[in-house]
Amino acid sequence: MPSEFVAARKKPPPELLFAAGRKKQQPPPPGMAFVPSEFAAAGVGRKRQPAPPVEIRRVWAHNVEEEFRIIRNAIDHFPYVSMDTEFPGVIHRPTKHPALLTASDRYDLLRRNVDALHLIQVGITLAASPTSAPALAFEINLSDFDQRVHRHAAESVQLLAEHGVDLAAHRRHGVRASALAPLLMSSGLVCSHGAVKWVTFHSAYDFAYLVKLLMGRKLPRSMAEFLNLVRVFFGDEVYDVKHMMRHCGGELYGGLERVAAALQVKRAAGRCHQAASDSLLTWDVFRRMRELYFLKHGVEAYQGVLFGLELDMDMPNNKTSSLPLVAAR
Structure with missing residues (x-):
């Protein structure tokens, strides 16, 4: 792995481990475990209780450092990560019927779209475990896309706007991609050597971005x-619910x-076609599917298979091979 991508994950000293950019908290009475306030609602350090509603933490340029301190402190407690992204649609489409596309064809289509868009x-x-309710949710808003000058699918951008994505606010207050990359590298989310497990839905494009x-x-x-880079950054335990549905x-x-x-x-918080809300729904769908269809085996x-890039979809007479890589999410 190139050295420029290996960002040392610096652990804060013990007395700052759970500071997370909040007000300084008093030490607990003797014999009581210290539980940071951000985690207390999720049930860490106390008896199991019904999970409270999850608050979506909105991340902008002004608070991105603080929010990533919370993520760095939380990831050891909550190593199960559900992820979703929003992007301005697709502009390159297949020139032949989707049933005739090989996995390599589908990747080439993905690559051309992701390289061209923002x-x-x-x-x-x-979340704490495969069976746990979601504990924390973050929505990171980026500033790089400007529909006035950048290529996009007009219907996709309109759909995002109709569901509450304020692109003008993104341009003014969002996080630049160049600033987000090092924060992700030092967060403990990526390059975790297997400590973090990822759950997604129809996520080839998400991981590509x-x-x-x-x-x-590019x-x-x-x-x-590309698939090797997904393993390097995100590990072997990557689950795409859209792929798992084929086995239900x-x-x-x-x-x-x-x-x-x-x-x-039911959707726990937020609206569809917003990334944090969809990541929450993805997690709860995964938990329910696991309980109903995968509890025994x-x-x-x-793990490690992204929907649309399954090599076995190239096999003759495979009914799922007619599914395009970009479908309803």
């Missing part, structure tokens, strides 16, 4: 090299909203 939002949800951001350059031309007896299909409705999973057999 990331708008990153949403991450943190993050790999591009972390590298600071994506590799080879799909194999044909009972689940469609986008995230449809699947959540089928599983009777586990989910390990499905």
Whole structure:
């Protein structure tokens, strides 16, 4: 791995470990464990109680350092990360029927779109275990995209605006991608040597945008090299719920909203087509799917596979091969 991408994860001294940019807290009485206020609501250090509603923490340029201090302090407690992104649609589309596309064709299409466009939002949800309710949710708003000058799919940008994404506010107050990359590298979220597990939904594009951001350059031309970078940055335990749905007896299909409705999973906070809210819903859908379909044999057999880039989709007579890489999310 190139040395410029290996950012040392500096641990703060013990007395600052849970400061997280908040007011200084008094030490606990003797014999009581210290629980930072940001984590107390999630049930760390106390008896199990019904999970309270999750607050989505909005991250802008003015508070990004503070919010990433919270993430760095939280990740050891909550190593399960659900992720979603928002971006301005796709501008390159296949020239042949999706059923005829190979995995390499689909990656090439993804690469050309991601290299040409800009990331708008990153949403991450943190949880303590595969069965735990979400504990913390962050919505990172980026400033790089300007629909007045940058290429985009007009219908996708309009959809985001209709669901509350304020692109003018992003331009004025958002985090620059060049500033977000080193914060991610030092956060403990990436390059964690297997400590962090990732849960996503239809996430080839999501990971592609993050790999591009972390590298600071365009994506590799080879799909194999791209998938290797996903493993380097995000580890082996990456789960794409859209891929896992193929192994639920044909009972689940469609986008995230449809699947959540089928599983009777309600959105915990926020609105659809906003990254943090969708990452929360993705986590709760994963938990419910795991409980209903994978409790006996586990989910390990499905790790490390991104929907749309499955090599077995190239096999003849595979019914799922007709699914395009970009579908309803």
